[in-house]
Amino acid sequence: MSTIGSSGSLVTPDIWEEPEMREALASRDVSHIYKRLRRKGVSQRLIAASTGQSQSEVSEILKGRQVIAYEVLARIADGLGAPRGYMGLAYEGAAPNKAEAAARAAKAEEEENVKRRHFLTHAASVAMGGCVFGASDGDWFPTSVQTPAPTRIGMTDVQQVQAATKALRDLDYRYGGGTCRDAVVAQLSWAQQLLEADAKDHVRQKLLVSLADMHSLAGWTSFDTGLLDPARGHFGKALEYAKQAGDNSLAANVLYRMGRVYLHHQQPNEALKFFQLGQIAAQESGSSMAVAIMCANEGWAYGMLDRPDQVERMLGRTQDEFVRASKEKPDWVRFFDENDLHGMTGSAYDALAEFNPDKYAPMAVSETMKCNNGYESPMQRSHVFGMSLQATNHIRAGDLEEGVTVGRKALEYGANVSSARVPDRLRPLQLEAAKHPTHPDVRDLAEQIRRFRESRAV
Structure with a gap:
């Protein structure tokens, strides 16, 4: 009627x-x-x-x-x-x-x-x-x-949310959160309305998962653009939706990203707490790859705390879980391939190299070179991070010329990335280069980075 x-x-x-x-x-x-x-x-x-x-x-x-x-x-x-x-x-x-x-x-x-x-x-x-x-x-x-939202939804509507998240995540991964953060938030504002629509139980469960993933992306792009409070808000909502949907793998994803926020801000103890919570969710999800990602990040945090014993233990477990992981992976862990495995290992050794450069700088160079050689050219933000680590440790290890060559490439890529994290990740390279004022090329690299970071200062 x-x-x-x-x-x-x-x-x-x-x-x-x-x-x-x-x-x-x-x-x-x-x-x-x-x-x-x-x-x-x-x-x-x-x-x-x-x-x-x-x-x-x-x-x-x-x-x-x-x-x-x-x-x-x-x-x-x-x-x-x-x-x-x-x-x-x-x-x-x-x-x-x-x-x-x-x-x-x-x-x-x-x-x-x-x-x-x-x-x-x-x-x-x-x-x-x-x-x-x-x-x-x-x-x-x-x-x-x-834009008006439908009053009743099916799996097609949920798939549209997933497709939008995938496309926007690709923009973030390649060019930085500044290129897409507003678009993510706008898309999320519309997608949230779907919770008010009539839907079957399995559709609503998938919608919660999709909204959790989109909130996680909104949090990540907010973090990447220097908006810490909005990042925490989106991550908090993402975690709620993931748990409500019963998706432990996605909950692990959110906790991993929250830990990375604190790792970036030089707070390894707080980061470890998030990674350890994520480890529980990852293990409950049954995904060996999710467990591997958590172990790798815990290793990085322990490196910042100068705990080489724990670093080696976590990196060893990372390798074991990575090998054990099946080809069937949750969407969020698919980025973690062989290149990222080397990159995370290099990040942990880079952290240790701040305390013991003679031992760990060459190890960091070896791992980051393997990582950087495997990245595709459009992944410019990943290139900036990886090359800045490699260049920093070349200089620590005494290979100044190679450090300058790789460091200039990092700057070249950094100019094309809209990310507040790029200037921060270049800071260690600037500090290492500034320790060699008598070497003209290294001194010039330090000055170039200084000017670049000042131009990106908010």
Whole structure:
């Protein structure tokens, strides 16, 4: 049976008798009332016309804005045709004015016709060369509103969220979070609305996983652009969704990324706590590759704490788990290949080389060279990080000329990456190069990095 009403009524009267709608009316939860109507096929424009509100006001209420004013609540009840008593409102001797609601809907349609004509005039003017930029946009120009989400979703909708996340993650991986962070957040704002849609249980579970993954990407790109508080917020939400969906592998992913935030900010003890929590989730997921990633990062943290015994233990376990891992991997661990294994090993030895350069700098060079030789050229951020480590340890090991050559390549790649982490990761190379003021090329490299870092300072 159709739920759309007739004779000026927005919906059929039985809608107001539904238990969930009655509860929303009793609590004056207008946001939930509007969402229920949207699920019944009532458009935002029709809700706006019937209640005397603008579409932007309706949009804000759908997003959660509360309505408190009595007269506004009364106007909404009358416009929608909802019994005032269900909302605890006095009838004031008047029945809902269906004629007025119909008149408002007709007026809205008339205004839409005017906007269409004005836009056609504008388009013709532009096409024929008569438009002057800077002129008024006119009443046809759209206000900022969110794209409407479906009221019922299936696996196709979830797959679209997954596809968007994959494409945006590829941009981040290649060119840095600054190229896509706003797009991730905007996509996430729309995707979150799908939680309000009707869906089968297995679809909703997959949606939670997909939203967790997208929040994780939003957190990572926020971190990469230097936005630490938003990063923590997104990672926190990602972890909640992953646990709610029962996906331990994805929970491990989020905890790994949170640990990397603290590792970057030179807080290895805090980072270790996240990696150890992630280790538990990784083991519960049954993914040897997830366990390998956690062990590798724990090894890096122990290196920053000058714990070579623990570094070797964790790197040994990393290698064992990496070999044991099956080809069937969760999406989030697929980046961790042979190159990344060498890169993480090199990072752990680089950390130890700060305390014992004679022993560990050559080991760091060997591992980072294997990593850098395997990266594809578009992966510029990875190249910057790997080459900066390699160049730093060339200089520590006394191979100054090679350090300069690789360091200049790192700078070249860094100029094309939009990442707040790049200047930070180049700092150790600058400090090592500055220790050789009598060598003109090394001294020049230190100055080049200094200028680059200053140009990227926020």
